[in-house]
Amino acid sequence: MTAPLLVFAYGNPSRGDDALGPLLLERLEALHLPQVELLTDFQLQVEHAIDLQGRERVLFIDASVSCPPPFAFSRLAPAKDRSFTSHAMSPNAVLQAYQELYGEAPPAWLLAVRGETFELGEPLSPAAAANLEAAFGSLQNFVSGWK
């Protein structure tokens, strides 16, 4: 049976602070939450629209260089943005693709966690590690209080 809540974190674990999403997902995984499915990938793509089918809510998690530190929650709306022209789509674009292909998309949010450095082989920066800690509490509240 499809879990009603999907948490989808994306980022490359070997690219410094790009690992923020996958690392938060690992922390969440350890909680063994019921009715929550946790998925991760390097970047969002159009077929991830299929992963949204049958969900009551969706939360995307990504590293961000533009959100205010330490993190920001925002409600997502389907949008035909320029990421359609890329190998890596925005969550808004995935929702838009879902809507075009399958009908109304489930309610979705983005947890953007501030990152600073994204070089290959670099560990998480100290600032990003602090942001991760700050974001995890809010993330727990979101996934445990969504019903």
Next chain:
Amino acid sequence: MTFELETAAHPENLKRVVIEPVTRVEGHGKVTLLLDEDNRIHQARFHIVEFRGFEKFIQGRPYTEVPVLVQRLCGICPVSHHLAASKAMDMIIGATLTPSADKLRRLMHFGQILQSHALHFFYLASPDLLFGFDSGLATRNIVGVAAAYPEIARQGVALRKYGQEVIRLTAGKRIHGTGAIPGGVNKNLSVAERDFLLKDIDQIIAWSQGAVDLIRKVYCERPEFHNGFGYYRSSFMSLAREDGALDFYHGGLRARDEHGQDIFDHLDYSHYWDYVHEEVKPWSYMKFPFIRSRGREEGWYRVGPLARVNNCDFIPTPLAEAERRIFKAFDGGSATQATLAYHWTRMIEMLHCAEGIQELLHDDDLLGDDLLSQGERSLRGVGVIEAPRGTLIHHYRINEDEQIVRANLIVSTTHNNQAMNEAVRQVALQYLDGKELTEGLLNHIDVAIRAFDPCLSCATHALGKMPLEVELIDAEGKQIDRLARNSPGTCGA
């Protein structure tokens, strides 16, 4: 040496147009054009502005970790790197794969190429092909395709998803799979997993055939345009099976010149450096490989679907072979050197993948337990496969402590570096030379690059890091126009 339009004689007097980043490709690249006052083109270059540094990153790591670590090189083709690295590690431990291990890896590889080709055709290329190269930017994307051709868009998603299910079941996970390990694989396919994949394979083959029918129809409706767009002649390089068949997973190196004559054939790739050399140019981080025997000027070549379909003597599955024959015979063979024929041959390959998956799923070796082998150890390993975008070379040296001390990767897009630059120059001369530049005209450059499906490799994609900037600078160096956009969704001039 330099090629025509590679370097202008007097760049100081020319205005500069920058297309950055090139869209619907993976990673970061840009195109620069130098034009005189009459908009005549004097220089056109496709630059790779990203420094990968992966070869350094991997040094000091135990060789057993490499097949997993290399997947983080790229978010688009991690399985290709996983398999190429695994083949190199097979050589290091002296393994000859068991039939089960060989077939499970081949199945994974078919899944990877199928999903990659589906993504490129349906999501990155089809907007240009279905709506036109200079159609409105607002519709020239997958959402435009979904609105105008919803069934095509749904099939594209389903094909990609199916390929990823093949990867998940053979590699163990959706991403960061560990299926291939030095000497073989660490899991077979269960009966339930095999039946899960078998359930939909007839539909996948039918949709793949439909995709070939679609591109053939689109291409043949305007043969002169599609043949002539960014046209030039070149050599091709690929792997080919011992009997000359198309083989994505293993074979000897085969290169044929622009007339179809052999430059070399059935070469053992473990000494690839005897035949292929990489030249460095100061304006790009990406090297320029060439075939040694032909020299820098004549030795560049193309890799990828067009090269493979041209180079092979036959495709060992019936539907794809029938399509290969149609392609080769089309208009007296006129499409075999065409830049846009990459799209046609890419779909023929996708059909072959679907057929290949079906054939393998009926082979009980996939359920076998004999998964590992090893033999006499070596300190050097070379693994070569045909990745979705072309020949992929992984080369490693280890020390006595079994740590990586040297790595060299020649990725498909690097092989195509000179070829992409040549396509950019041809298109610039054909469509932009002497014209007022518009977004639609500049997209012609993107279309030429996109035909190669280049993977400029990064997989870093943090929010707010996808700007596009086009600058028009006059002969005095003063900016006279600028268009910029930021992701997600904002655009300002």
